[in-house]
Amino acid sequence: MAGSISGTETIRRDRGPRGGAELRAGPRRPSGTRHCARSRSTGYIVAGPYGSGPVVDELLERDLPTVMIEENPDRPDLPWVAALDHADGMTRVLDGLEARGARNILAIVGKENNAWTRYSREVFLDWSKRRGRSPLVEELDEGEGVQGARLLVEPYLARPDRPDAVVTSAGRFAAGIADIAQKLGLGIPQDLMIASLLDSGYTRSHQPAITSLQAPIEELGGRAVALLFDELDGRAPAPDQEPLKGVIEWRASTGH
Template structure:
């Protein structure tokens, strides 16, 4: 050392403080991803020039040692199992994250296995973990390595980890159950997935709480996301047979919801007059079923936008947020839950 103190690299946070705006506003001004008033834009650019801040990721990486690349890890083990159409939900998510990264002029790398030695040599400034499990081991490893992480959906065992974007399942699932009740469904069964993530945990918790509030008997049946079509049908058939069948069935995945409709038709049940069907994901399976199936759209475009924004904000040095960012799923009401005739009196 020659006794001189190394000058700290100027960050986007410094520019935000100088321009008296938020870090996200600075990010939007440089990326052009959202409209910013000309006066604010001029103030930001002037502050950046005064501080010597270069918004170009490649040039900035030479000074800061950063790569300008963000990692993405998709956690659900069954996300890519089966035919491509079955993976539509996750294709939407990955594509949306990639699009947001391109808009922000940041690189994206898919990380299939964090423990693969080749991954250790890939420079990434931070990593987005999508749909983590409870006490997720990948998130644990990233935190151990000191890699800045953001999750799409919360780790349900880490409520204190607020660098997360989560879905408001309570509102969407309660609205779905209210709709089924208003359509005359007295007995509503939930075919819940078995993956230990927020999607399964929170939807199941909301269903059980709703049943308790309304004095309904809860009926849940595990339906593993890893089942084949025939395996799923084998679980569904006995549920729909006999006098104790429910008036409505909420199925975790849209492909199994479509199979539920096929099983119902084979047993001579009319959808929705004899049986209402809804899904907790939306895809081609729910949209093209006969009749089209009511579904909860997980709003992956919104999740991706907020997650990328949160990651860039974290890398810019922002303080830890007090709570996770919340995105609301969209409920798509379709003919499978809209009765044209009155329900049976015993339902």
């Protein structure tokens, strides 16, 4: 998540004797530090920026080279982005649940105003509309975690027309849903399939293990660094760069 400007670490590029490039994490700048001109050896990478957050805007206002891992959902015009294909990941998870028999899917997404949560919600609504289904969507603050997901989903699972599958934007949500489903005597995946759009220790260690989308974290980071080097060198961003795609790990929570 993007923090305050004072919590953003500088990435420096130092030219060695052979002209090679080396990345170093520089010292944190004190809050309120101002820059009069763009430095060719200093830039910033902001991961998961909030649409309403000040971090990216402040860096750009200071005319500092800035690359984002995932786009700012309120600023799709900004070109320096290592992007993840949210539509592809969510669609493939939903298609997979449908292929396994799910017809009444509940989506639980975060309340955070970032690309991950906003686009996940939009894709689910569109996917449901194209199938003529009334979408079941709930929002939950990620900080509410496992317990918040249990409390939110329990009334749904007690209904006679309960969902037959749940997809969540966070692994801790998925773990909480699995816990309450088992407490209510529901079989996973026989009575309820569960999938998460974010793989984590919660999804890997749960019994049964929970199907999850694995984001290409290393590739995203590598692309962001390469983009930052390009910006520092004054090159134009590559047009229409293909967003990276995640890999679905189908596990026991969906019947593999």
